[in-house]
Amino acid sequence: MASISLYKMKFCPKCGKKGIKGDFCSKCYEEIINSMLEFKEIHIKVCPLCMTYFFQNRQVRFDDIATVIRKVAKQNIKKNLHAEIKPILPQIEFKPGRKYSFEVEVALSPKEKYYLPAVLEMVRCRKCDRQGTKYYEGILQLRNTTKEVIDFVRNDIKKHSSKGVFITKERKSGNSIDMWITSQRYLQNLGKRLHKRFGGILKISPRIYSRDRQTSRDVFRVNVYFEMLGYNTGDIVKTDNKLIKVTSTGKHVTGVNIKTGKRTSFASKDDVKVLEKRKAEVVKDYPEIEIMDPDTYQPVKVENTKKIKAGEWVDVIVDEGKYYIV
Ligand SMILES: [Zn+2]
Ligand SMILES: [Zn+2]
Structure with a gap:
């Protein structure tokens, strides 16, 4: 029968053994696999306080320890080897000082499985220390x-x-x-x-x-x-009889003079009063802007001008009985 003679013709390209089923004879196949896997022990250090593991001189955060083990195990197996990696983990407690020995299953196919020894060690990292x-x-x-x-x-x-x-x-x-x-x-x-x-x-x-x-x-x-200082960017302060909208804070405070619209600055150690901003509705925009006083609900004139329309809501301050849009 032709099929049998063909089967007998197949030989191992490494050692020349005749009558093999796969690409190599079983002895050569094992040698190849062994050279592909480096049986270096898998040793994983974990800080259980901040849930990080040490990987290539770095500390990496993790959620799932099995994922970490798979990643580290892959480093211990030569590239271009497609394998299913499955850690066979015992019950694990994340506490400093705990140490677990277990095996990692490396399945090249459902029938070819290898087991690599692994250690998981819990240590406080330097930061947590x-x-x-x-x-x-x-x-x-x-x-x-x-x-x-x-x-x-x-x-x-x-x-x-x-x-x-x-x-x-x-x-x-x-x-x-x-x-x-x-x-x-x-x-x-x-x-x-x-x-x-x-x-x-x-x-x-x-x-x-x-x-x-x-x-x-x-x-x-x-x-x-x-x-x-008790005030921040955007606040309205009064100092040296000027009303200023603060644009930056520091040893020197800068801002815009509300009455003149010009940039100004003062020293943070100067006496400063912070004015409360209120919301008010614009009730009239021509010929002069009028707003509704937030307390009395009476229309009142404002001291400064702004491009706004009746019906809009604005921030206002009151200083010495005068109203300003800020
Ligand atoms: Zn062979
Ligand atoms: Zn830590």
């Missing part, structure tokens, strides 16, 4: 501060704790508070966000490389000073 220590990379100095700002800072730090951001020391006096913080990069960014959100004086001063007493390593440290 800083919690509850005296480690710090910078001091946040809040001056003339409010509960709103302090709450904002605490919540924000809590949100970043998985990235190793903690307050390791605090000192409060009056409405000033100093916070020792574990990440200088985070602290600088926080300072900028505080300034944008609340307005005030921001000073970021690096204190280049001071030695950390606990680790005796050199650390880059930074001081972030944030003093609140």
Whole structure:
């Protein structure tokens, strides 16, 4: 029969063995597979506090440990080898100090399965280790501060704790508070966000490389000073008998004079009164603008002009009985 003679004709291209079923004889096939798989032990280190694993000198966040194991196992198998990788995991508890040995199944086909040894180790990472220590990379100095700002800072730090951001020391006096913080990069960014959100004086001063007493390593440290002024960009203030719409805050505050429309500036230490903005409806736009007084509901004239139409709602301030659209 022709088919049998053809079958007998097939031989292993590696060793020349005749009468094989696949592309190689079973002995050569095993050798090839063994050279494709590197039987290097799979060792995965995980920080169970911030749920990250260490991969190629980096810390990577993860949700599913099986996905992590598959990814790491793939590194231990030579490329161009298509395999189904399935970790055979025991019950896992994410706690520092736990260590699990298990196997990873590598299936080249439903019949050809290999098992690689693997270890999963739980260790606190360096960042998480800083919690509850005296480690710090910078001091946040809040001056003339409010509960709103302090709450904002605490919540924000809590949100970043998985990235190793903690307050390791605090000192409060009056409405000033100093916070020792574990990440200088985070602290600088926080300072900028505080300034944008609340307005005030921001000073970021690096204190280049001071030695950390606990680790005796050199650390880059930074001081972030944030003093609140009680007003922010967009607010209307009165100083030196001028009404000013603030456009930027800092040691020098800049803004626009409401009466003249001209740019102006003043020192943040000057005496400043913040004026309350109210919503009012424009009731007349020609020949003069009139608005409805938000308290008396009487139409009143405004001191400055704006391109607006009757029926629109505007922000107004009242100063010495006079009304201004701001
Ligand atoms: Zn062979
Ligand atoms: Zn961690």
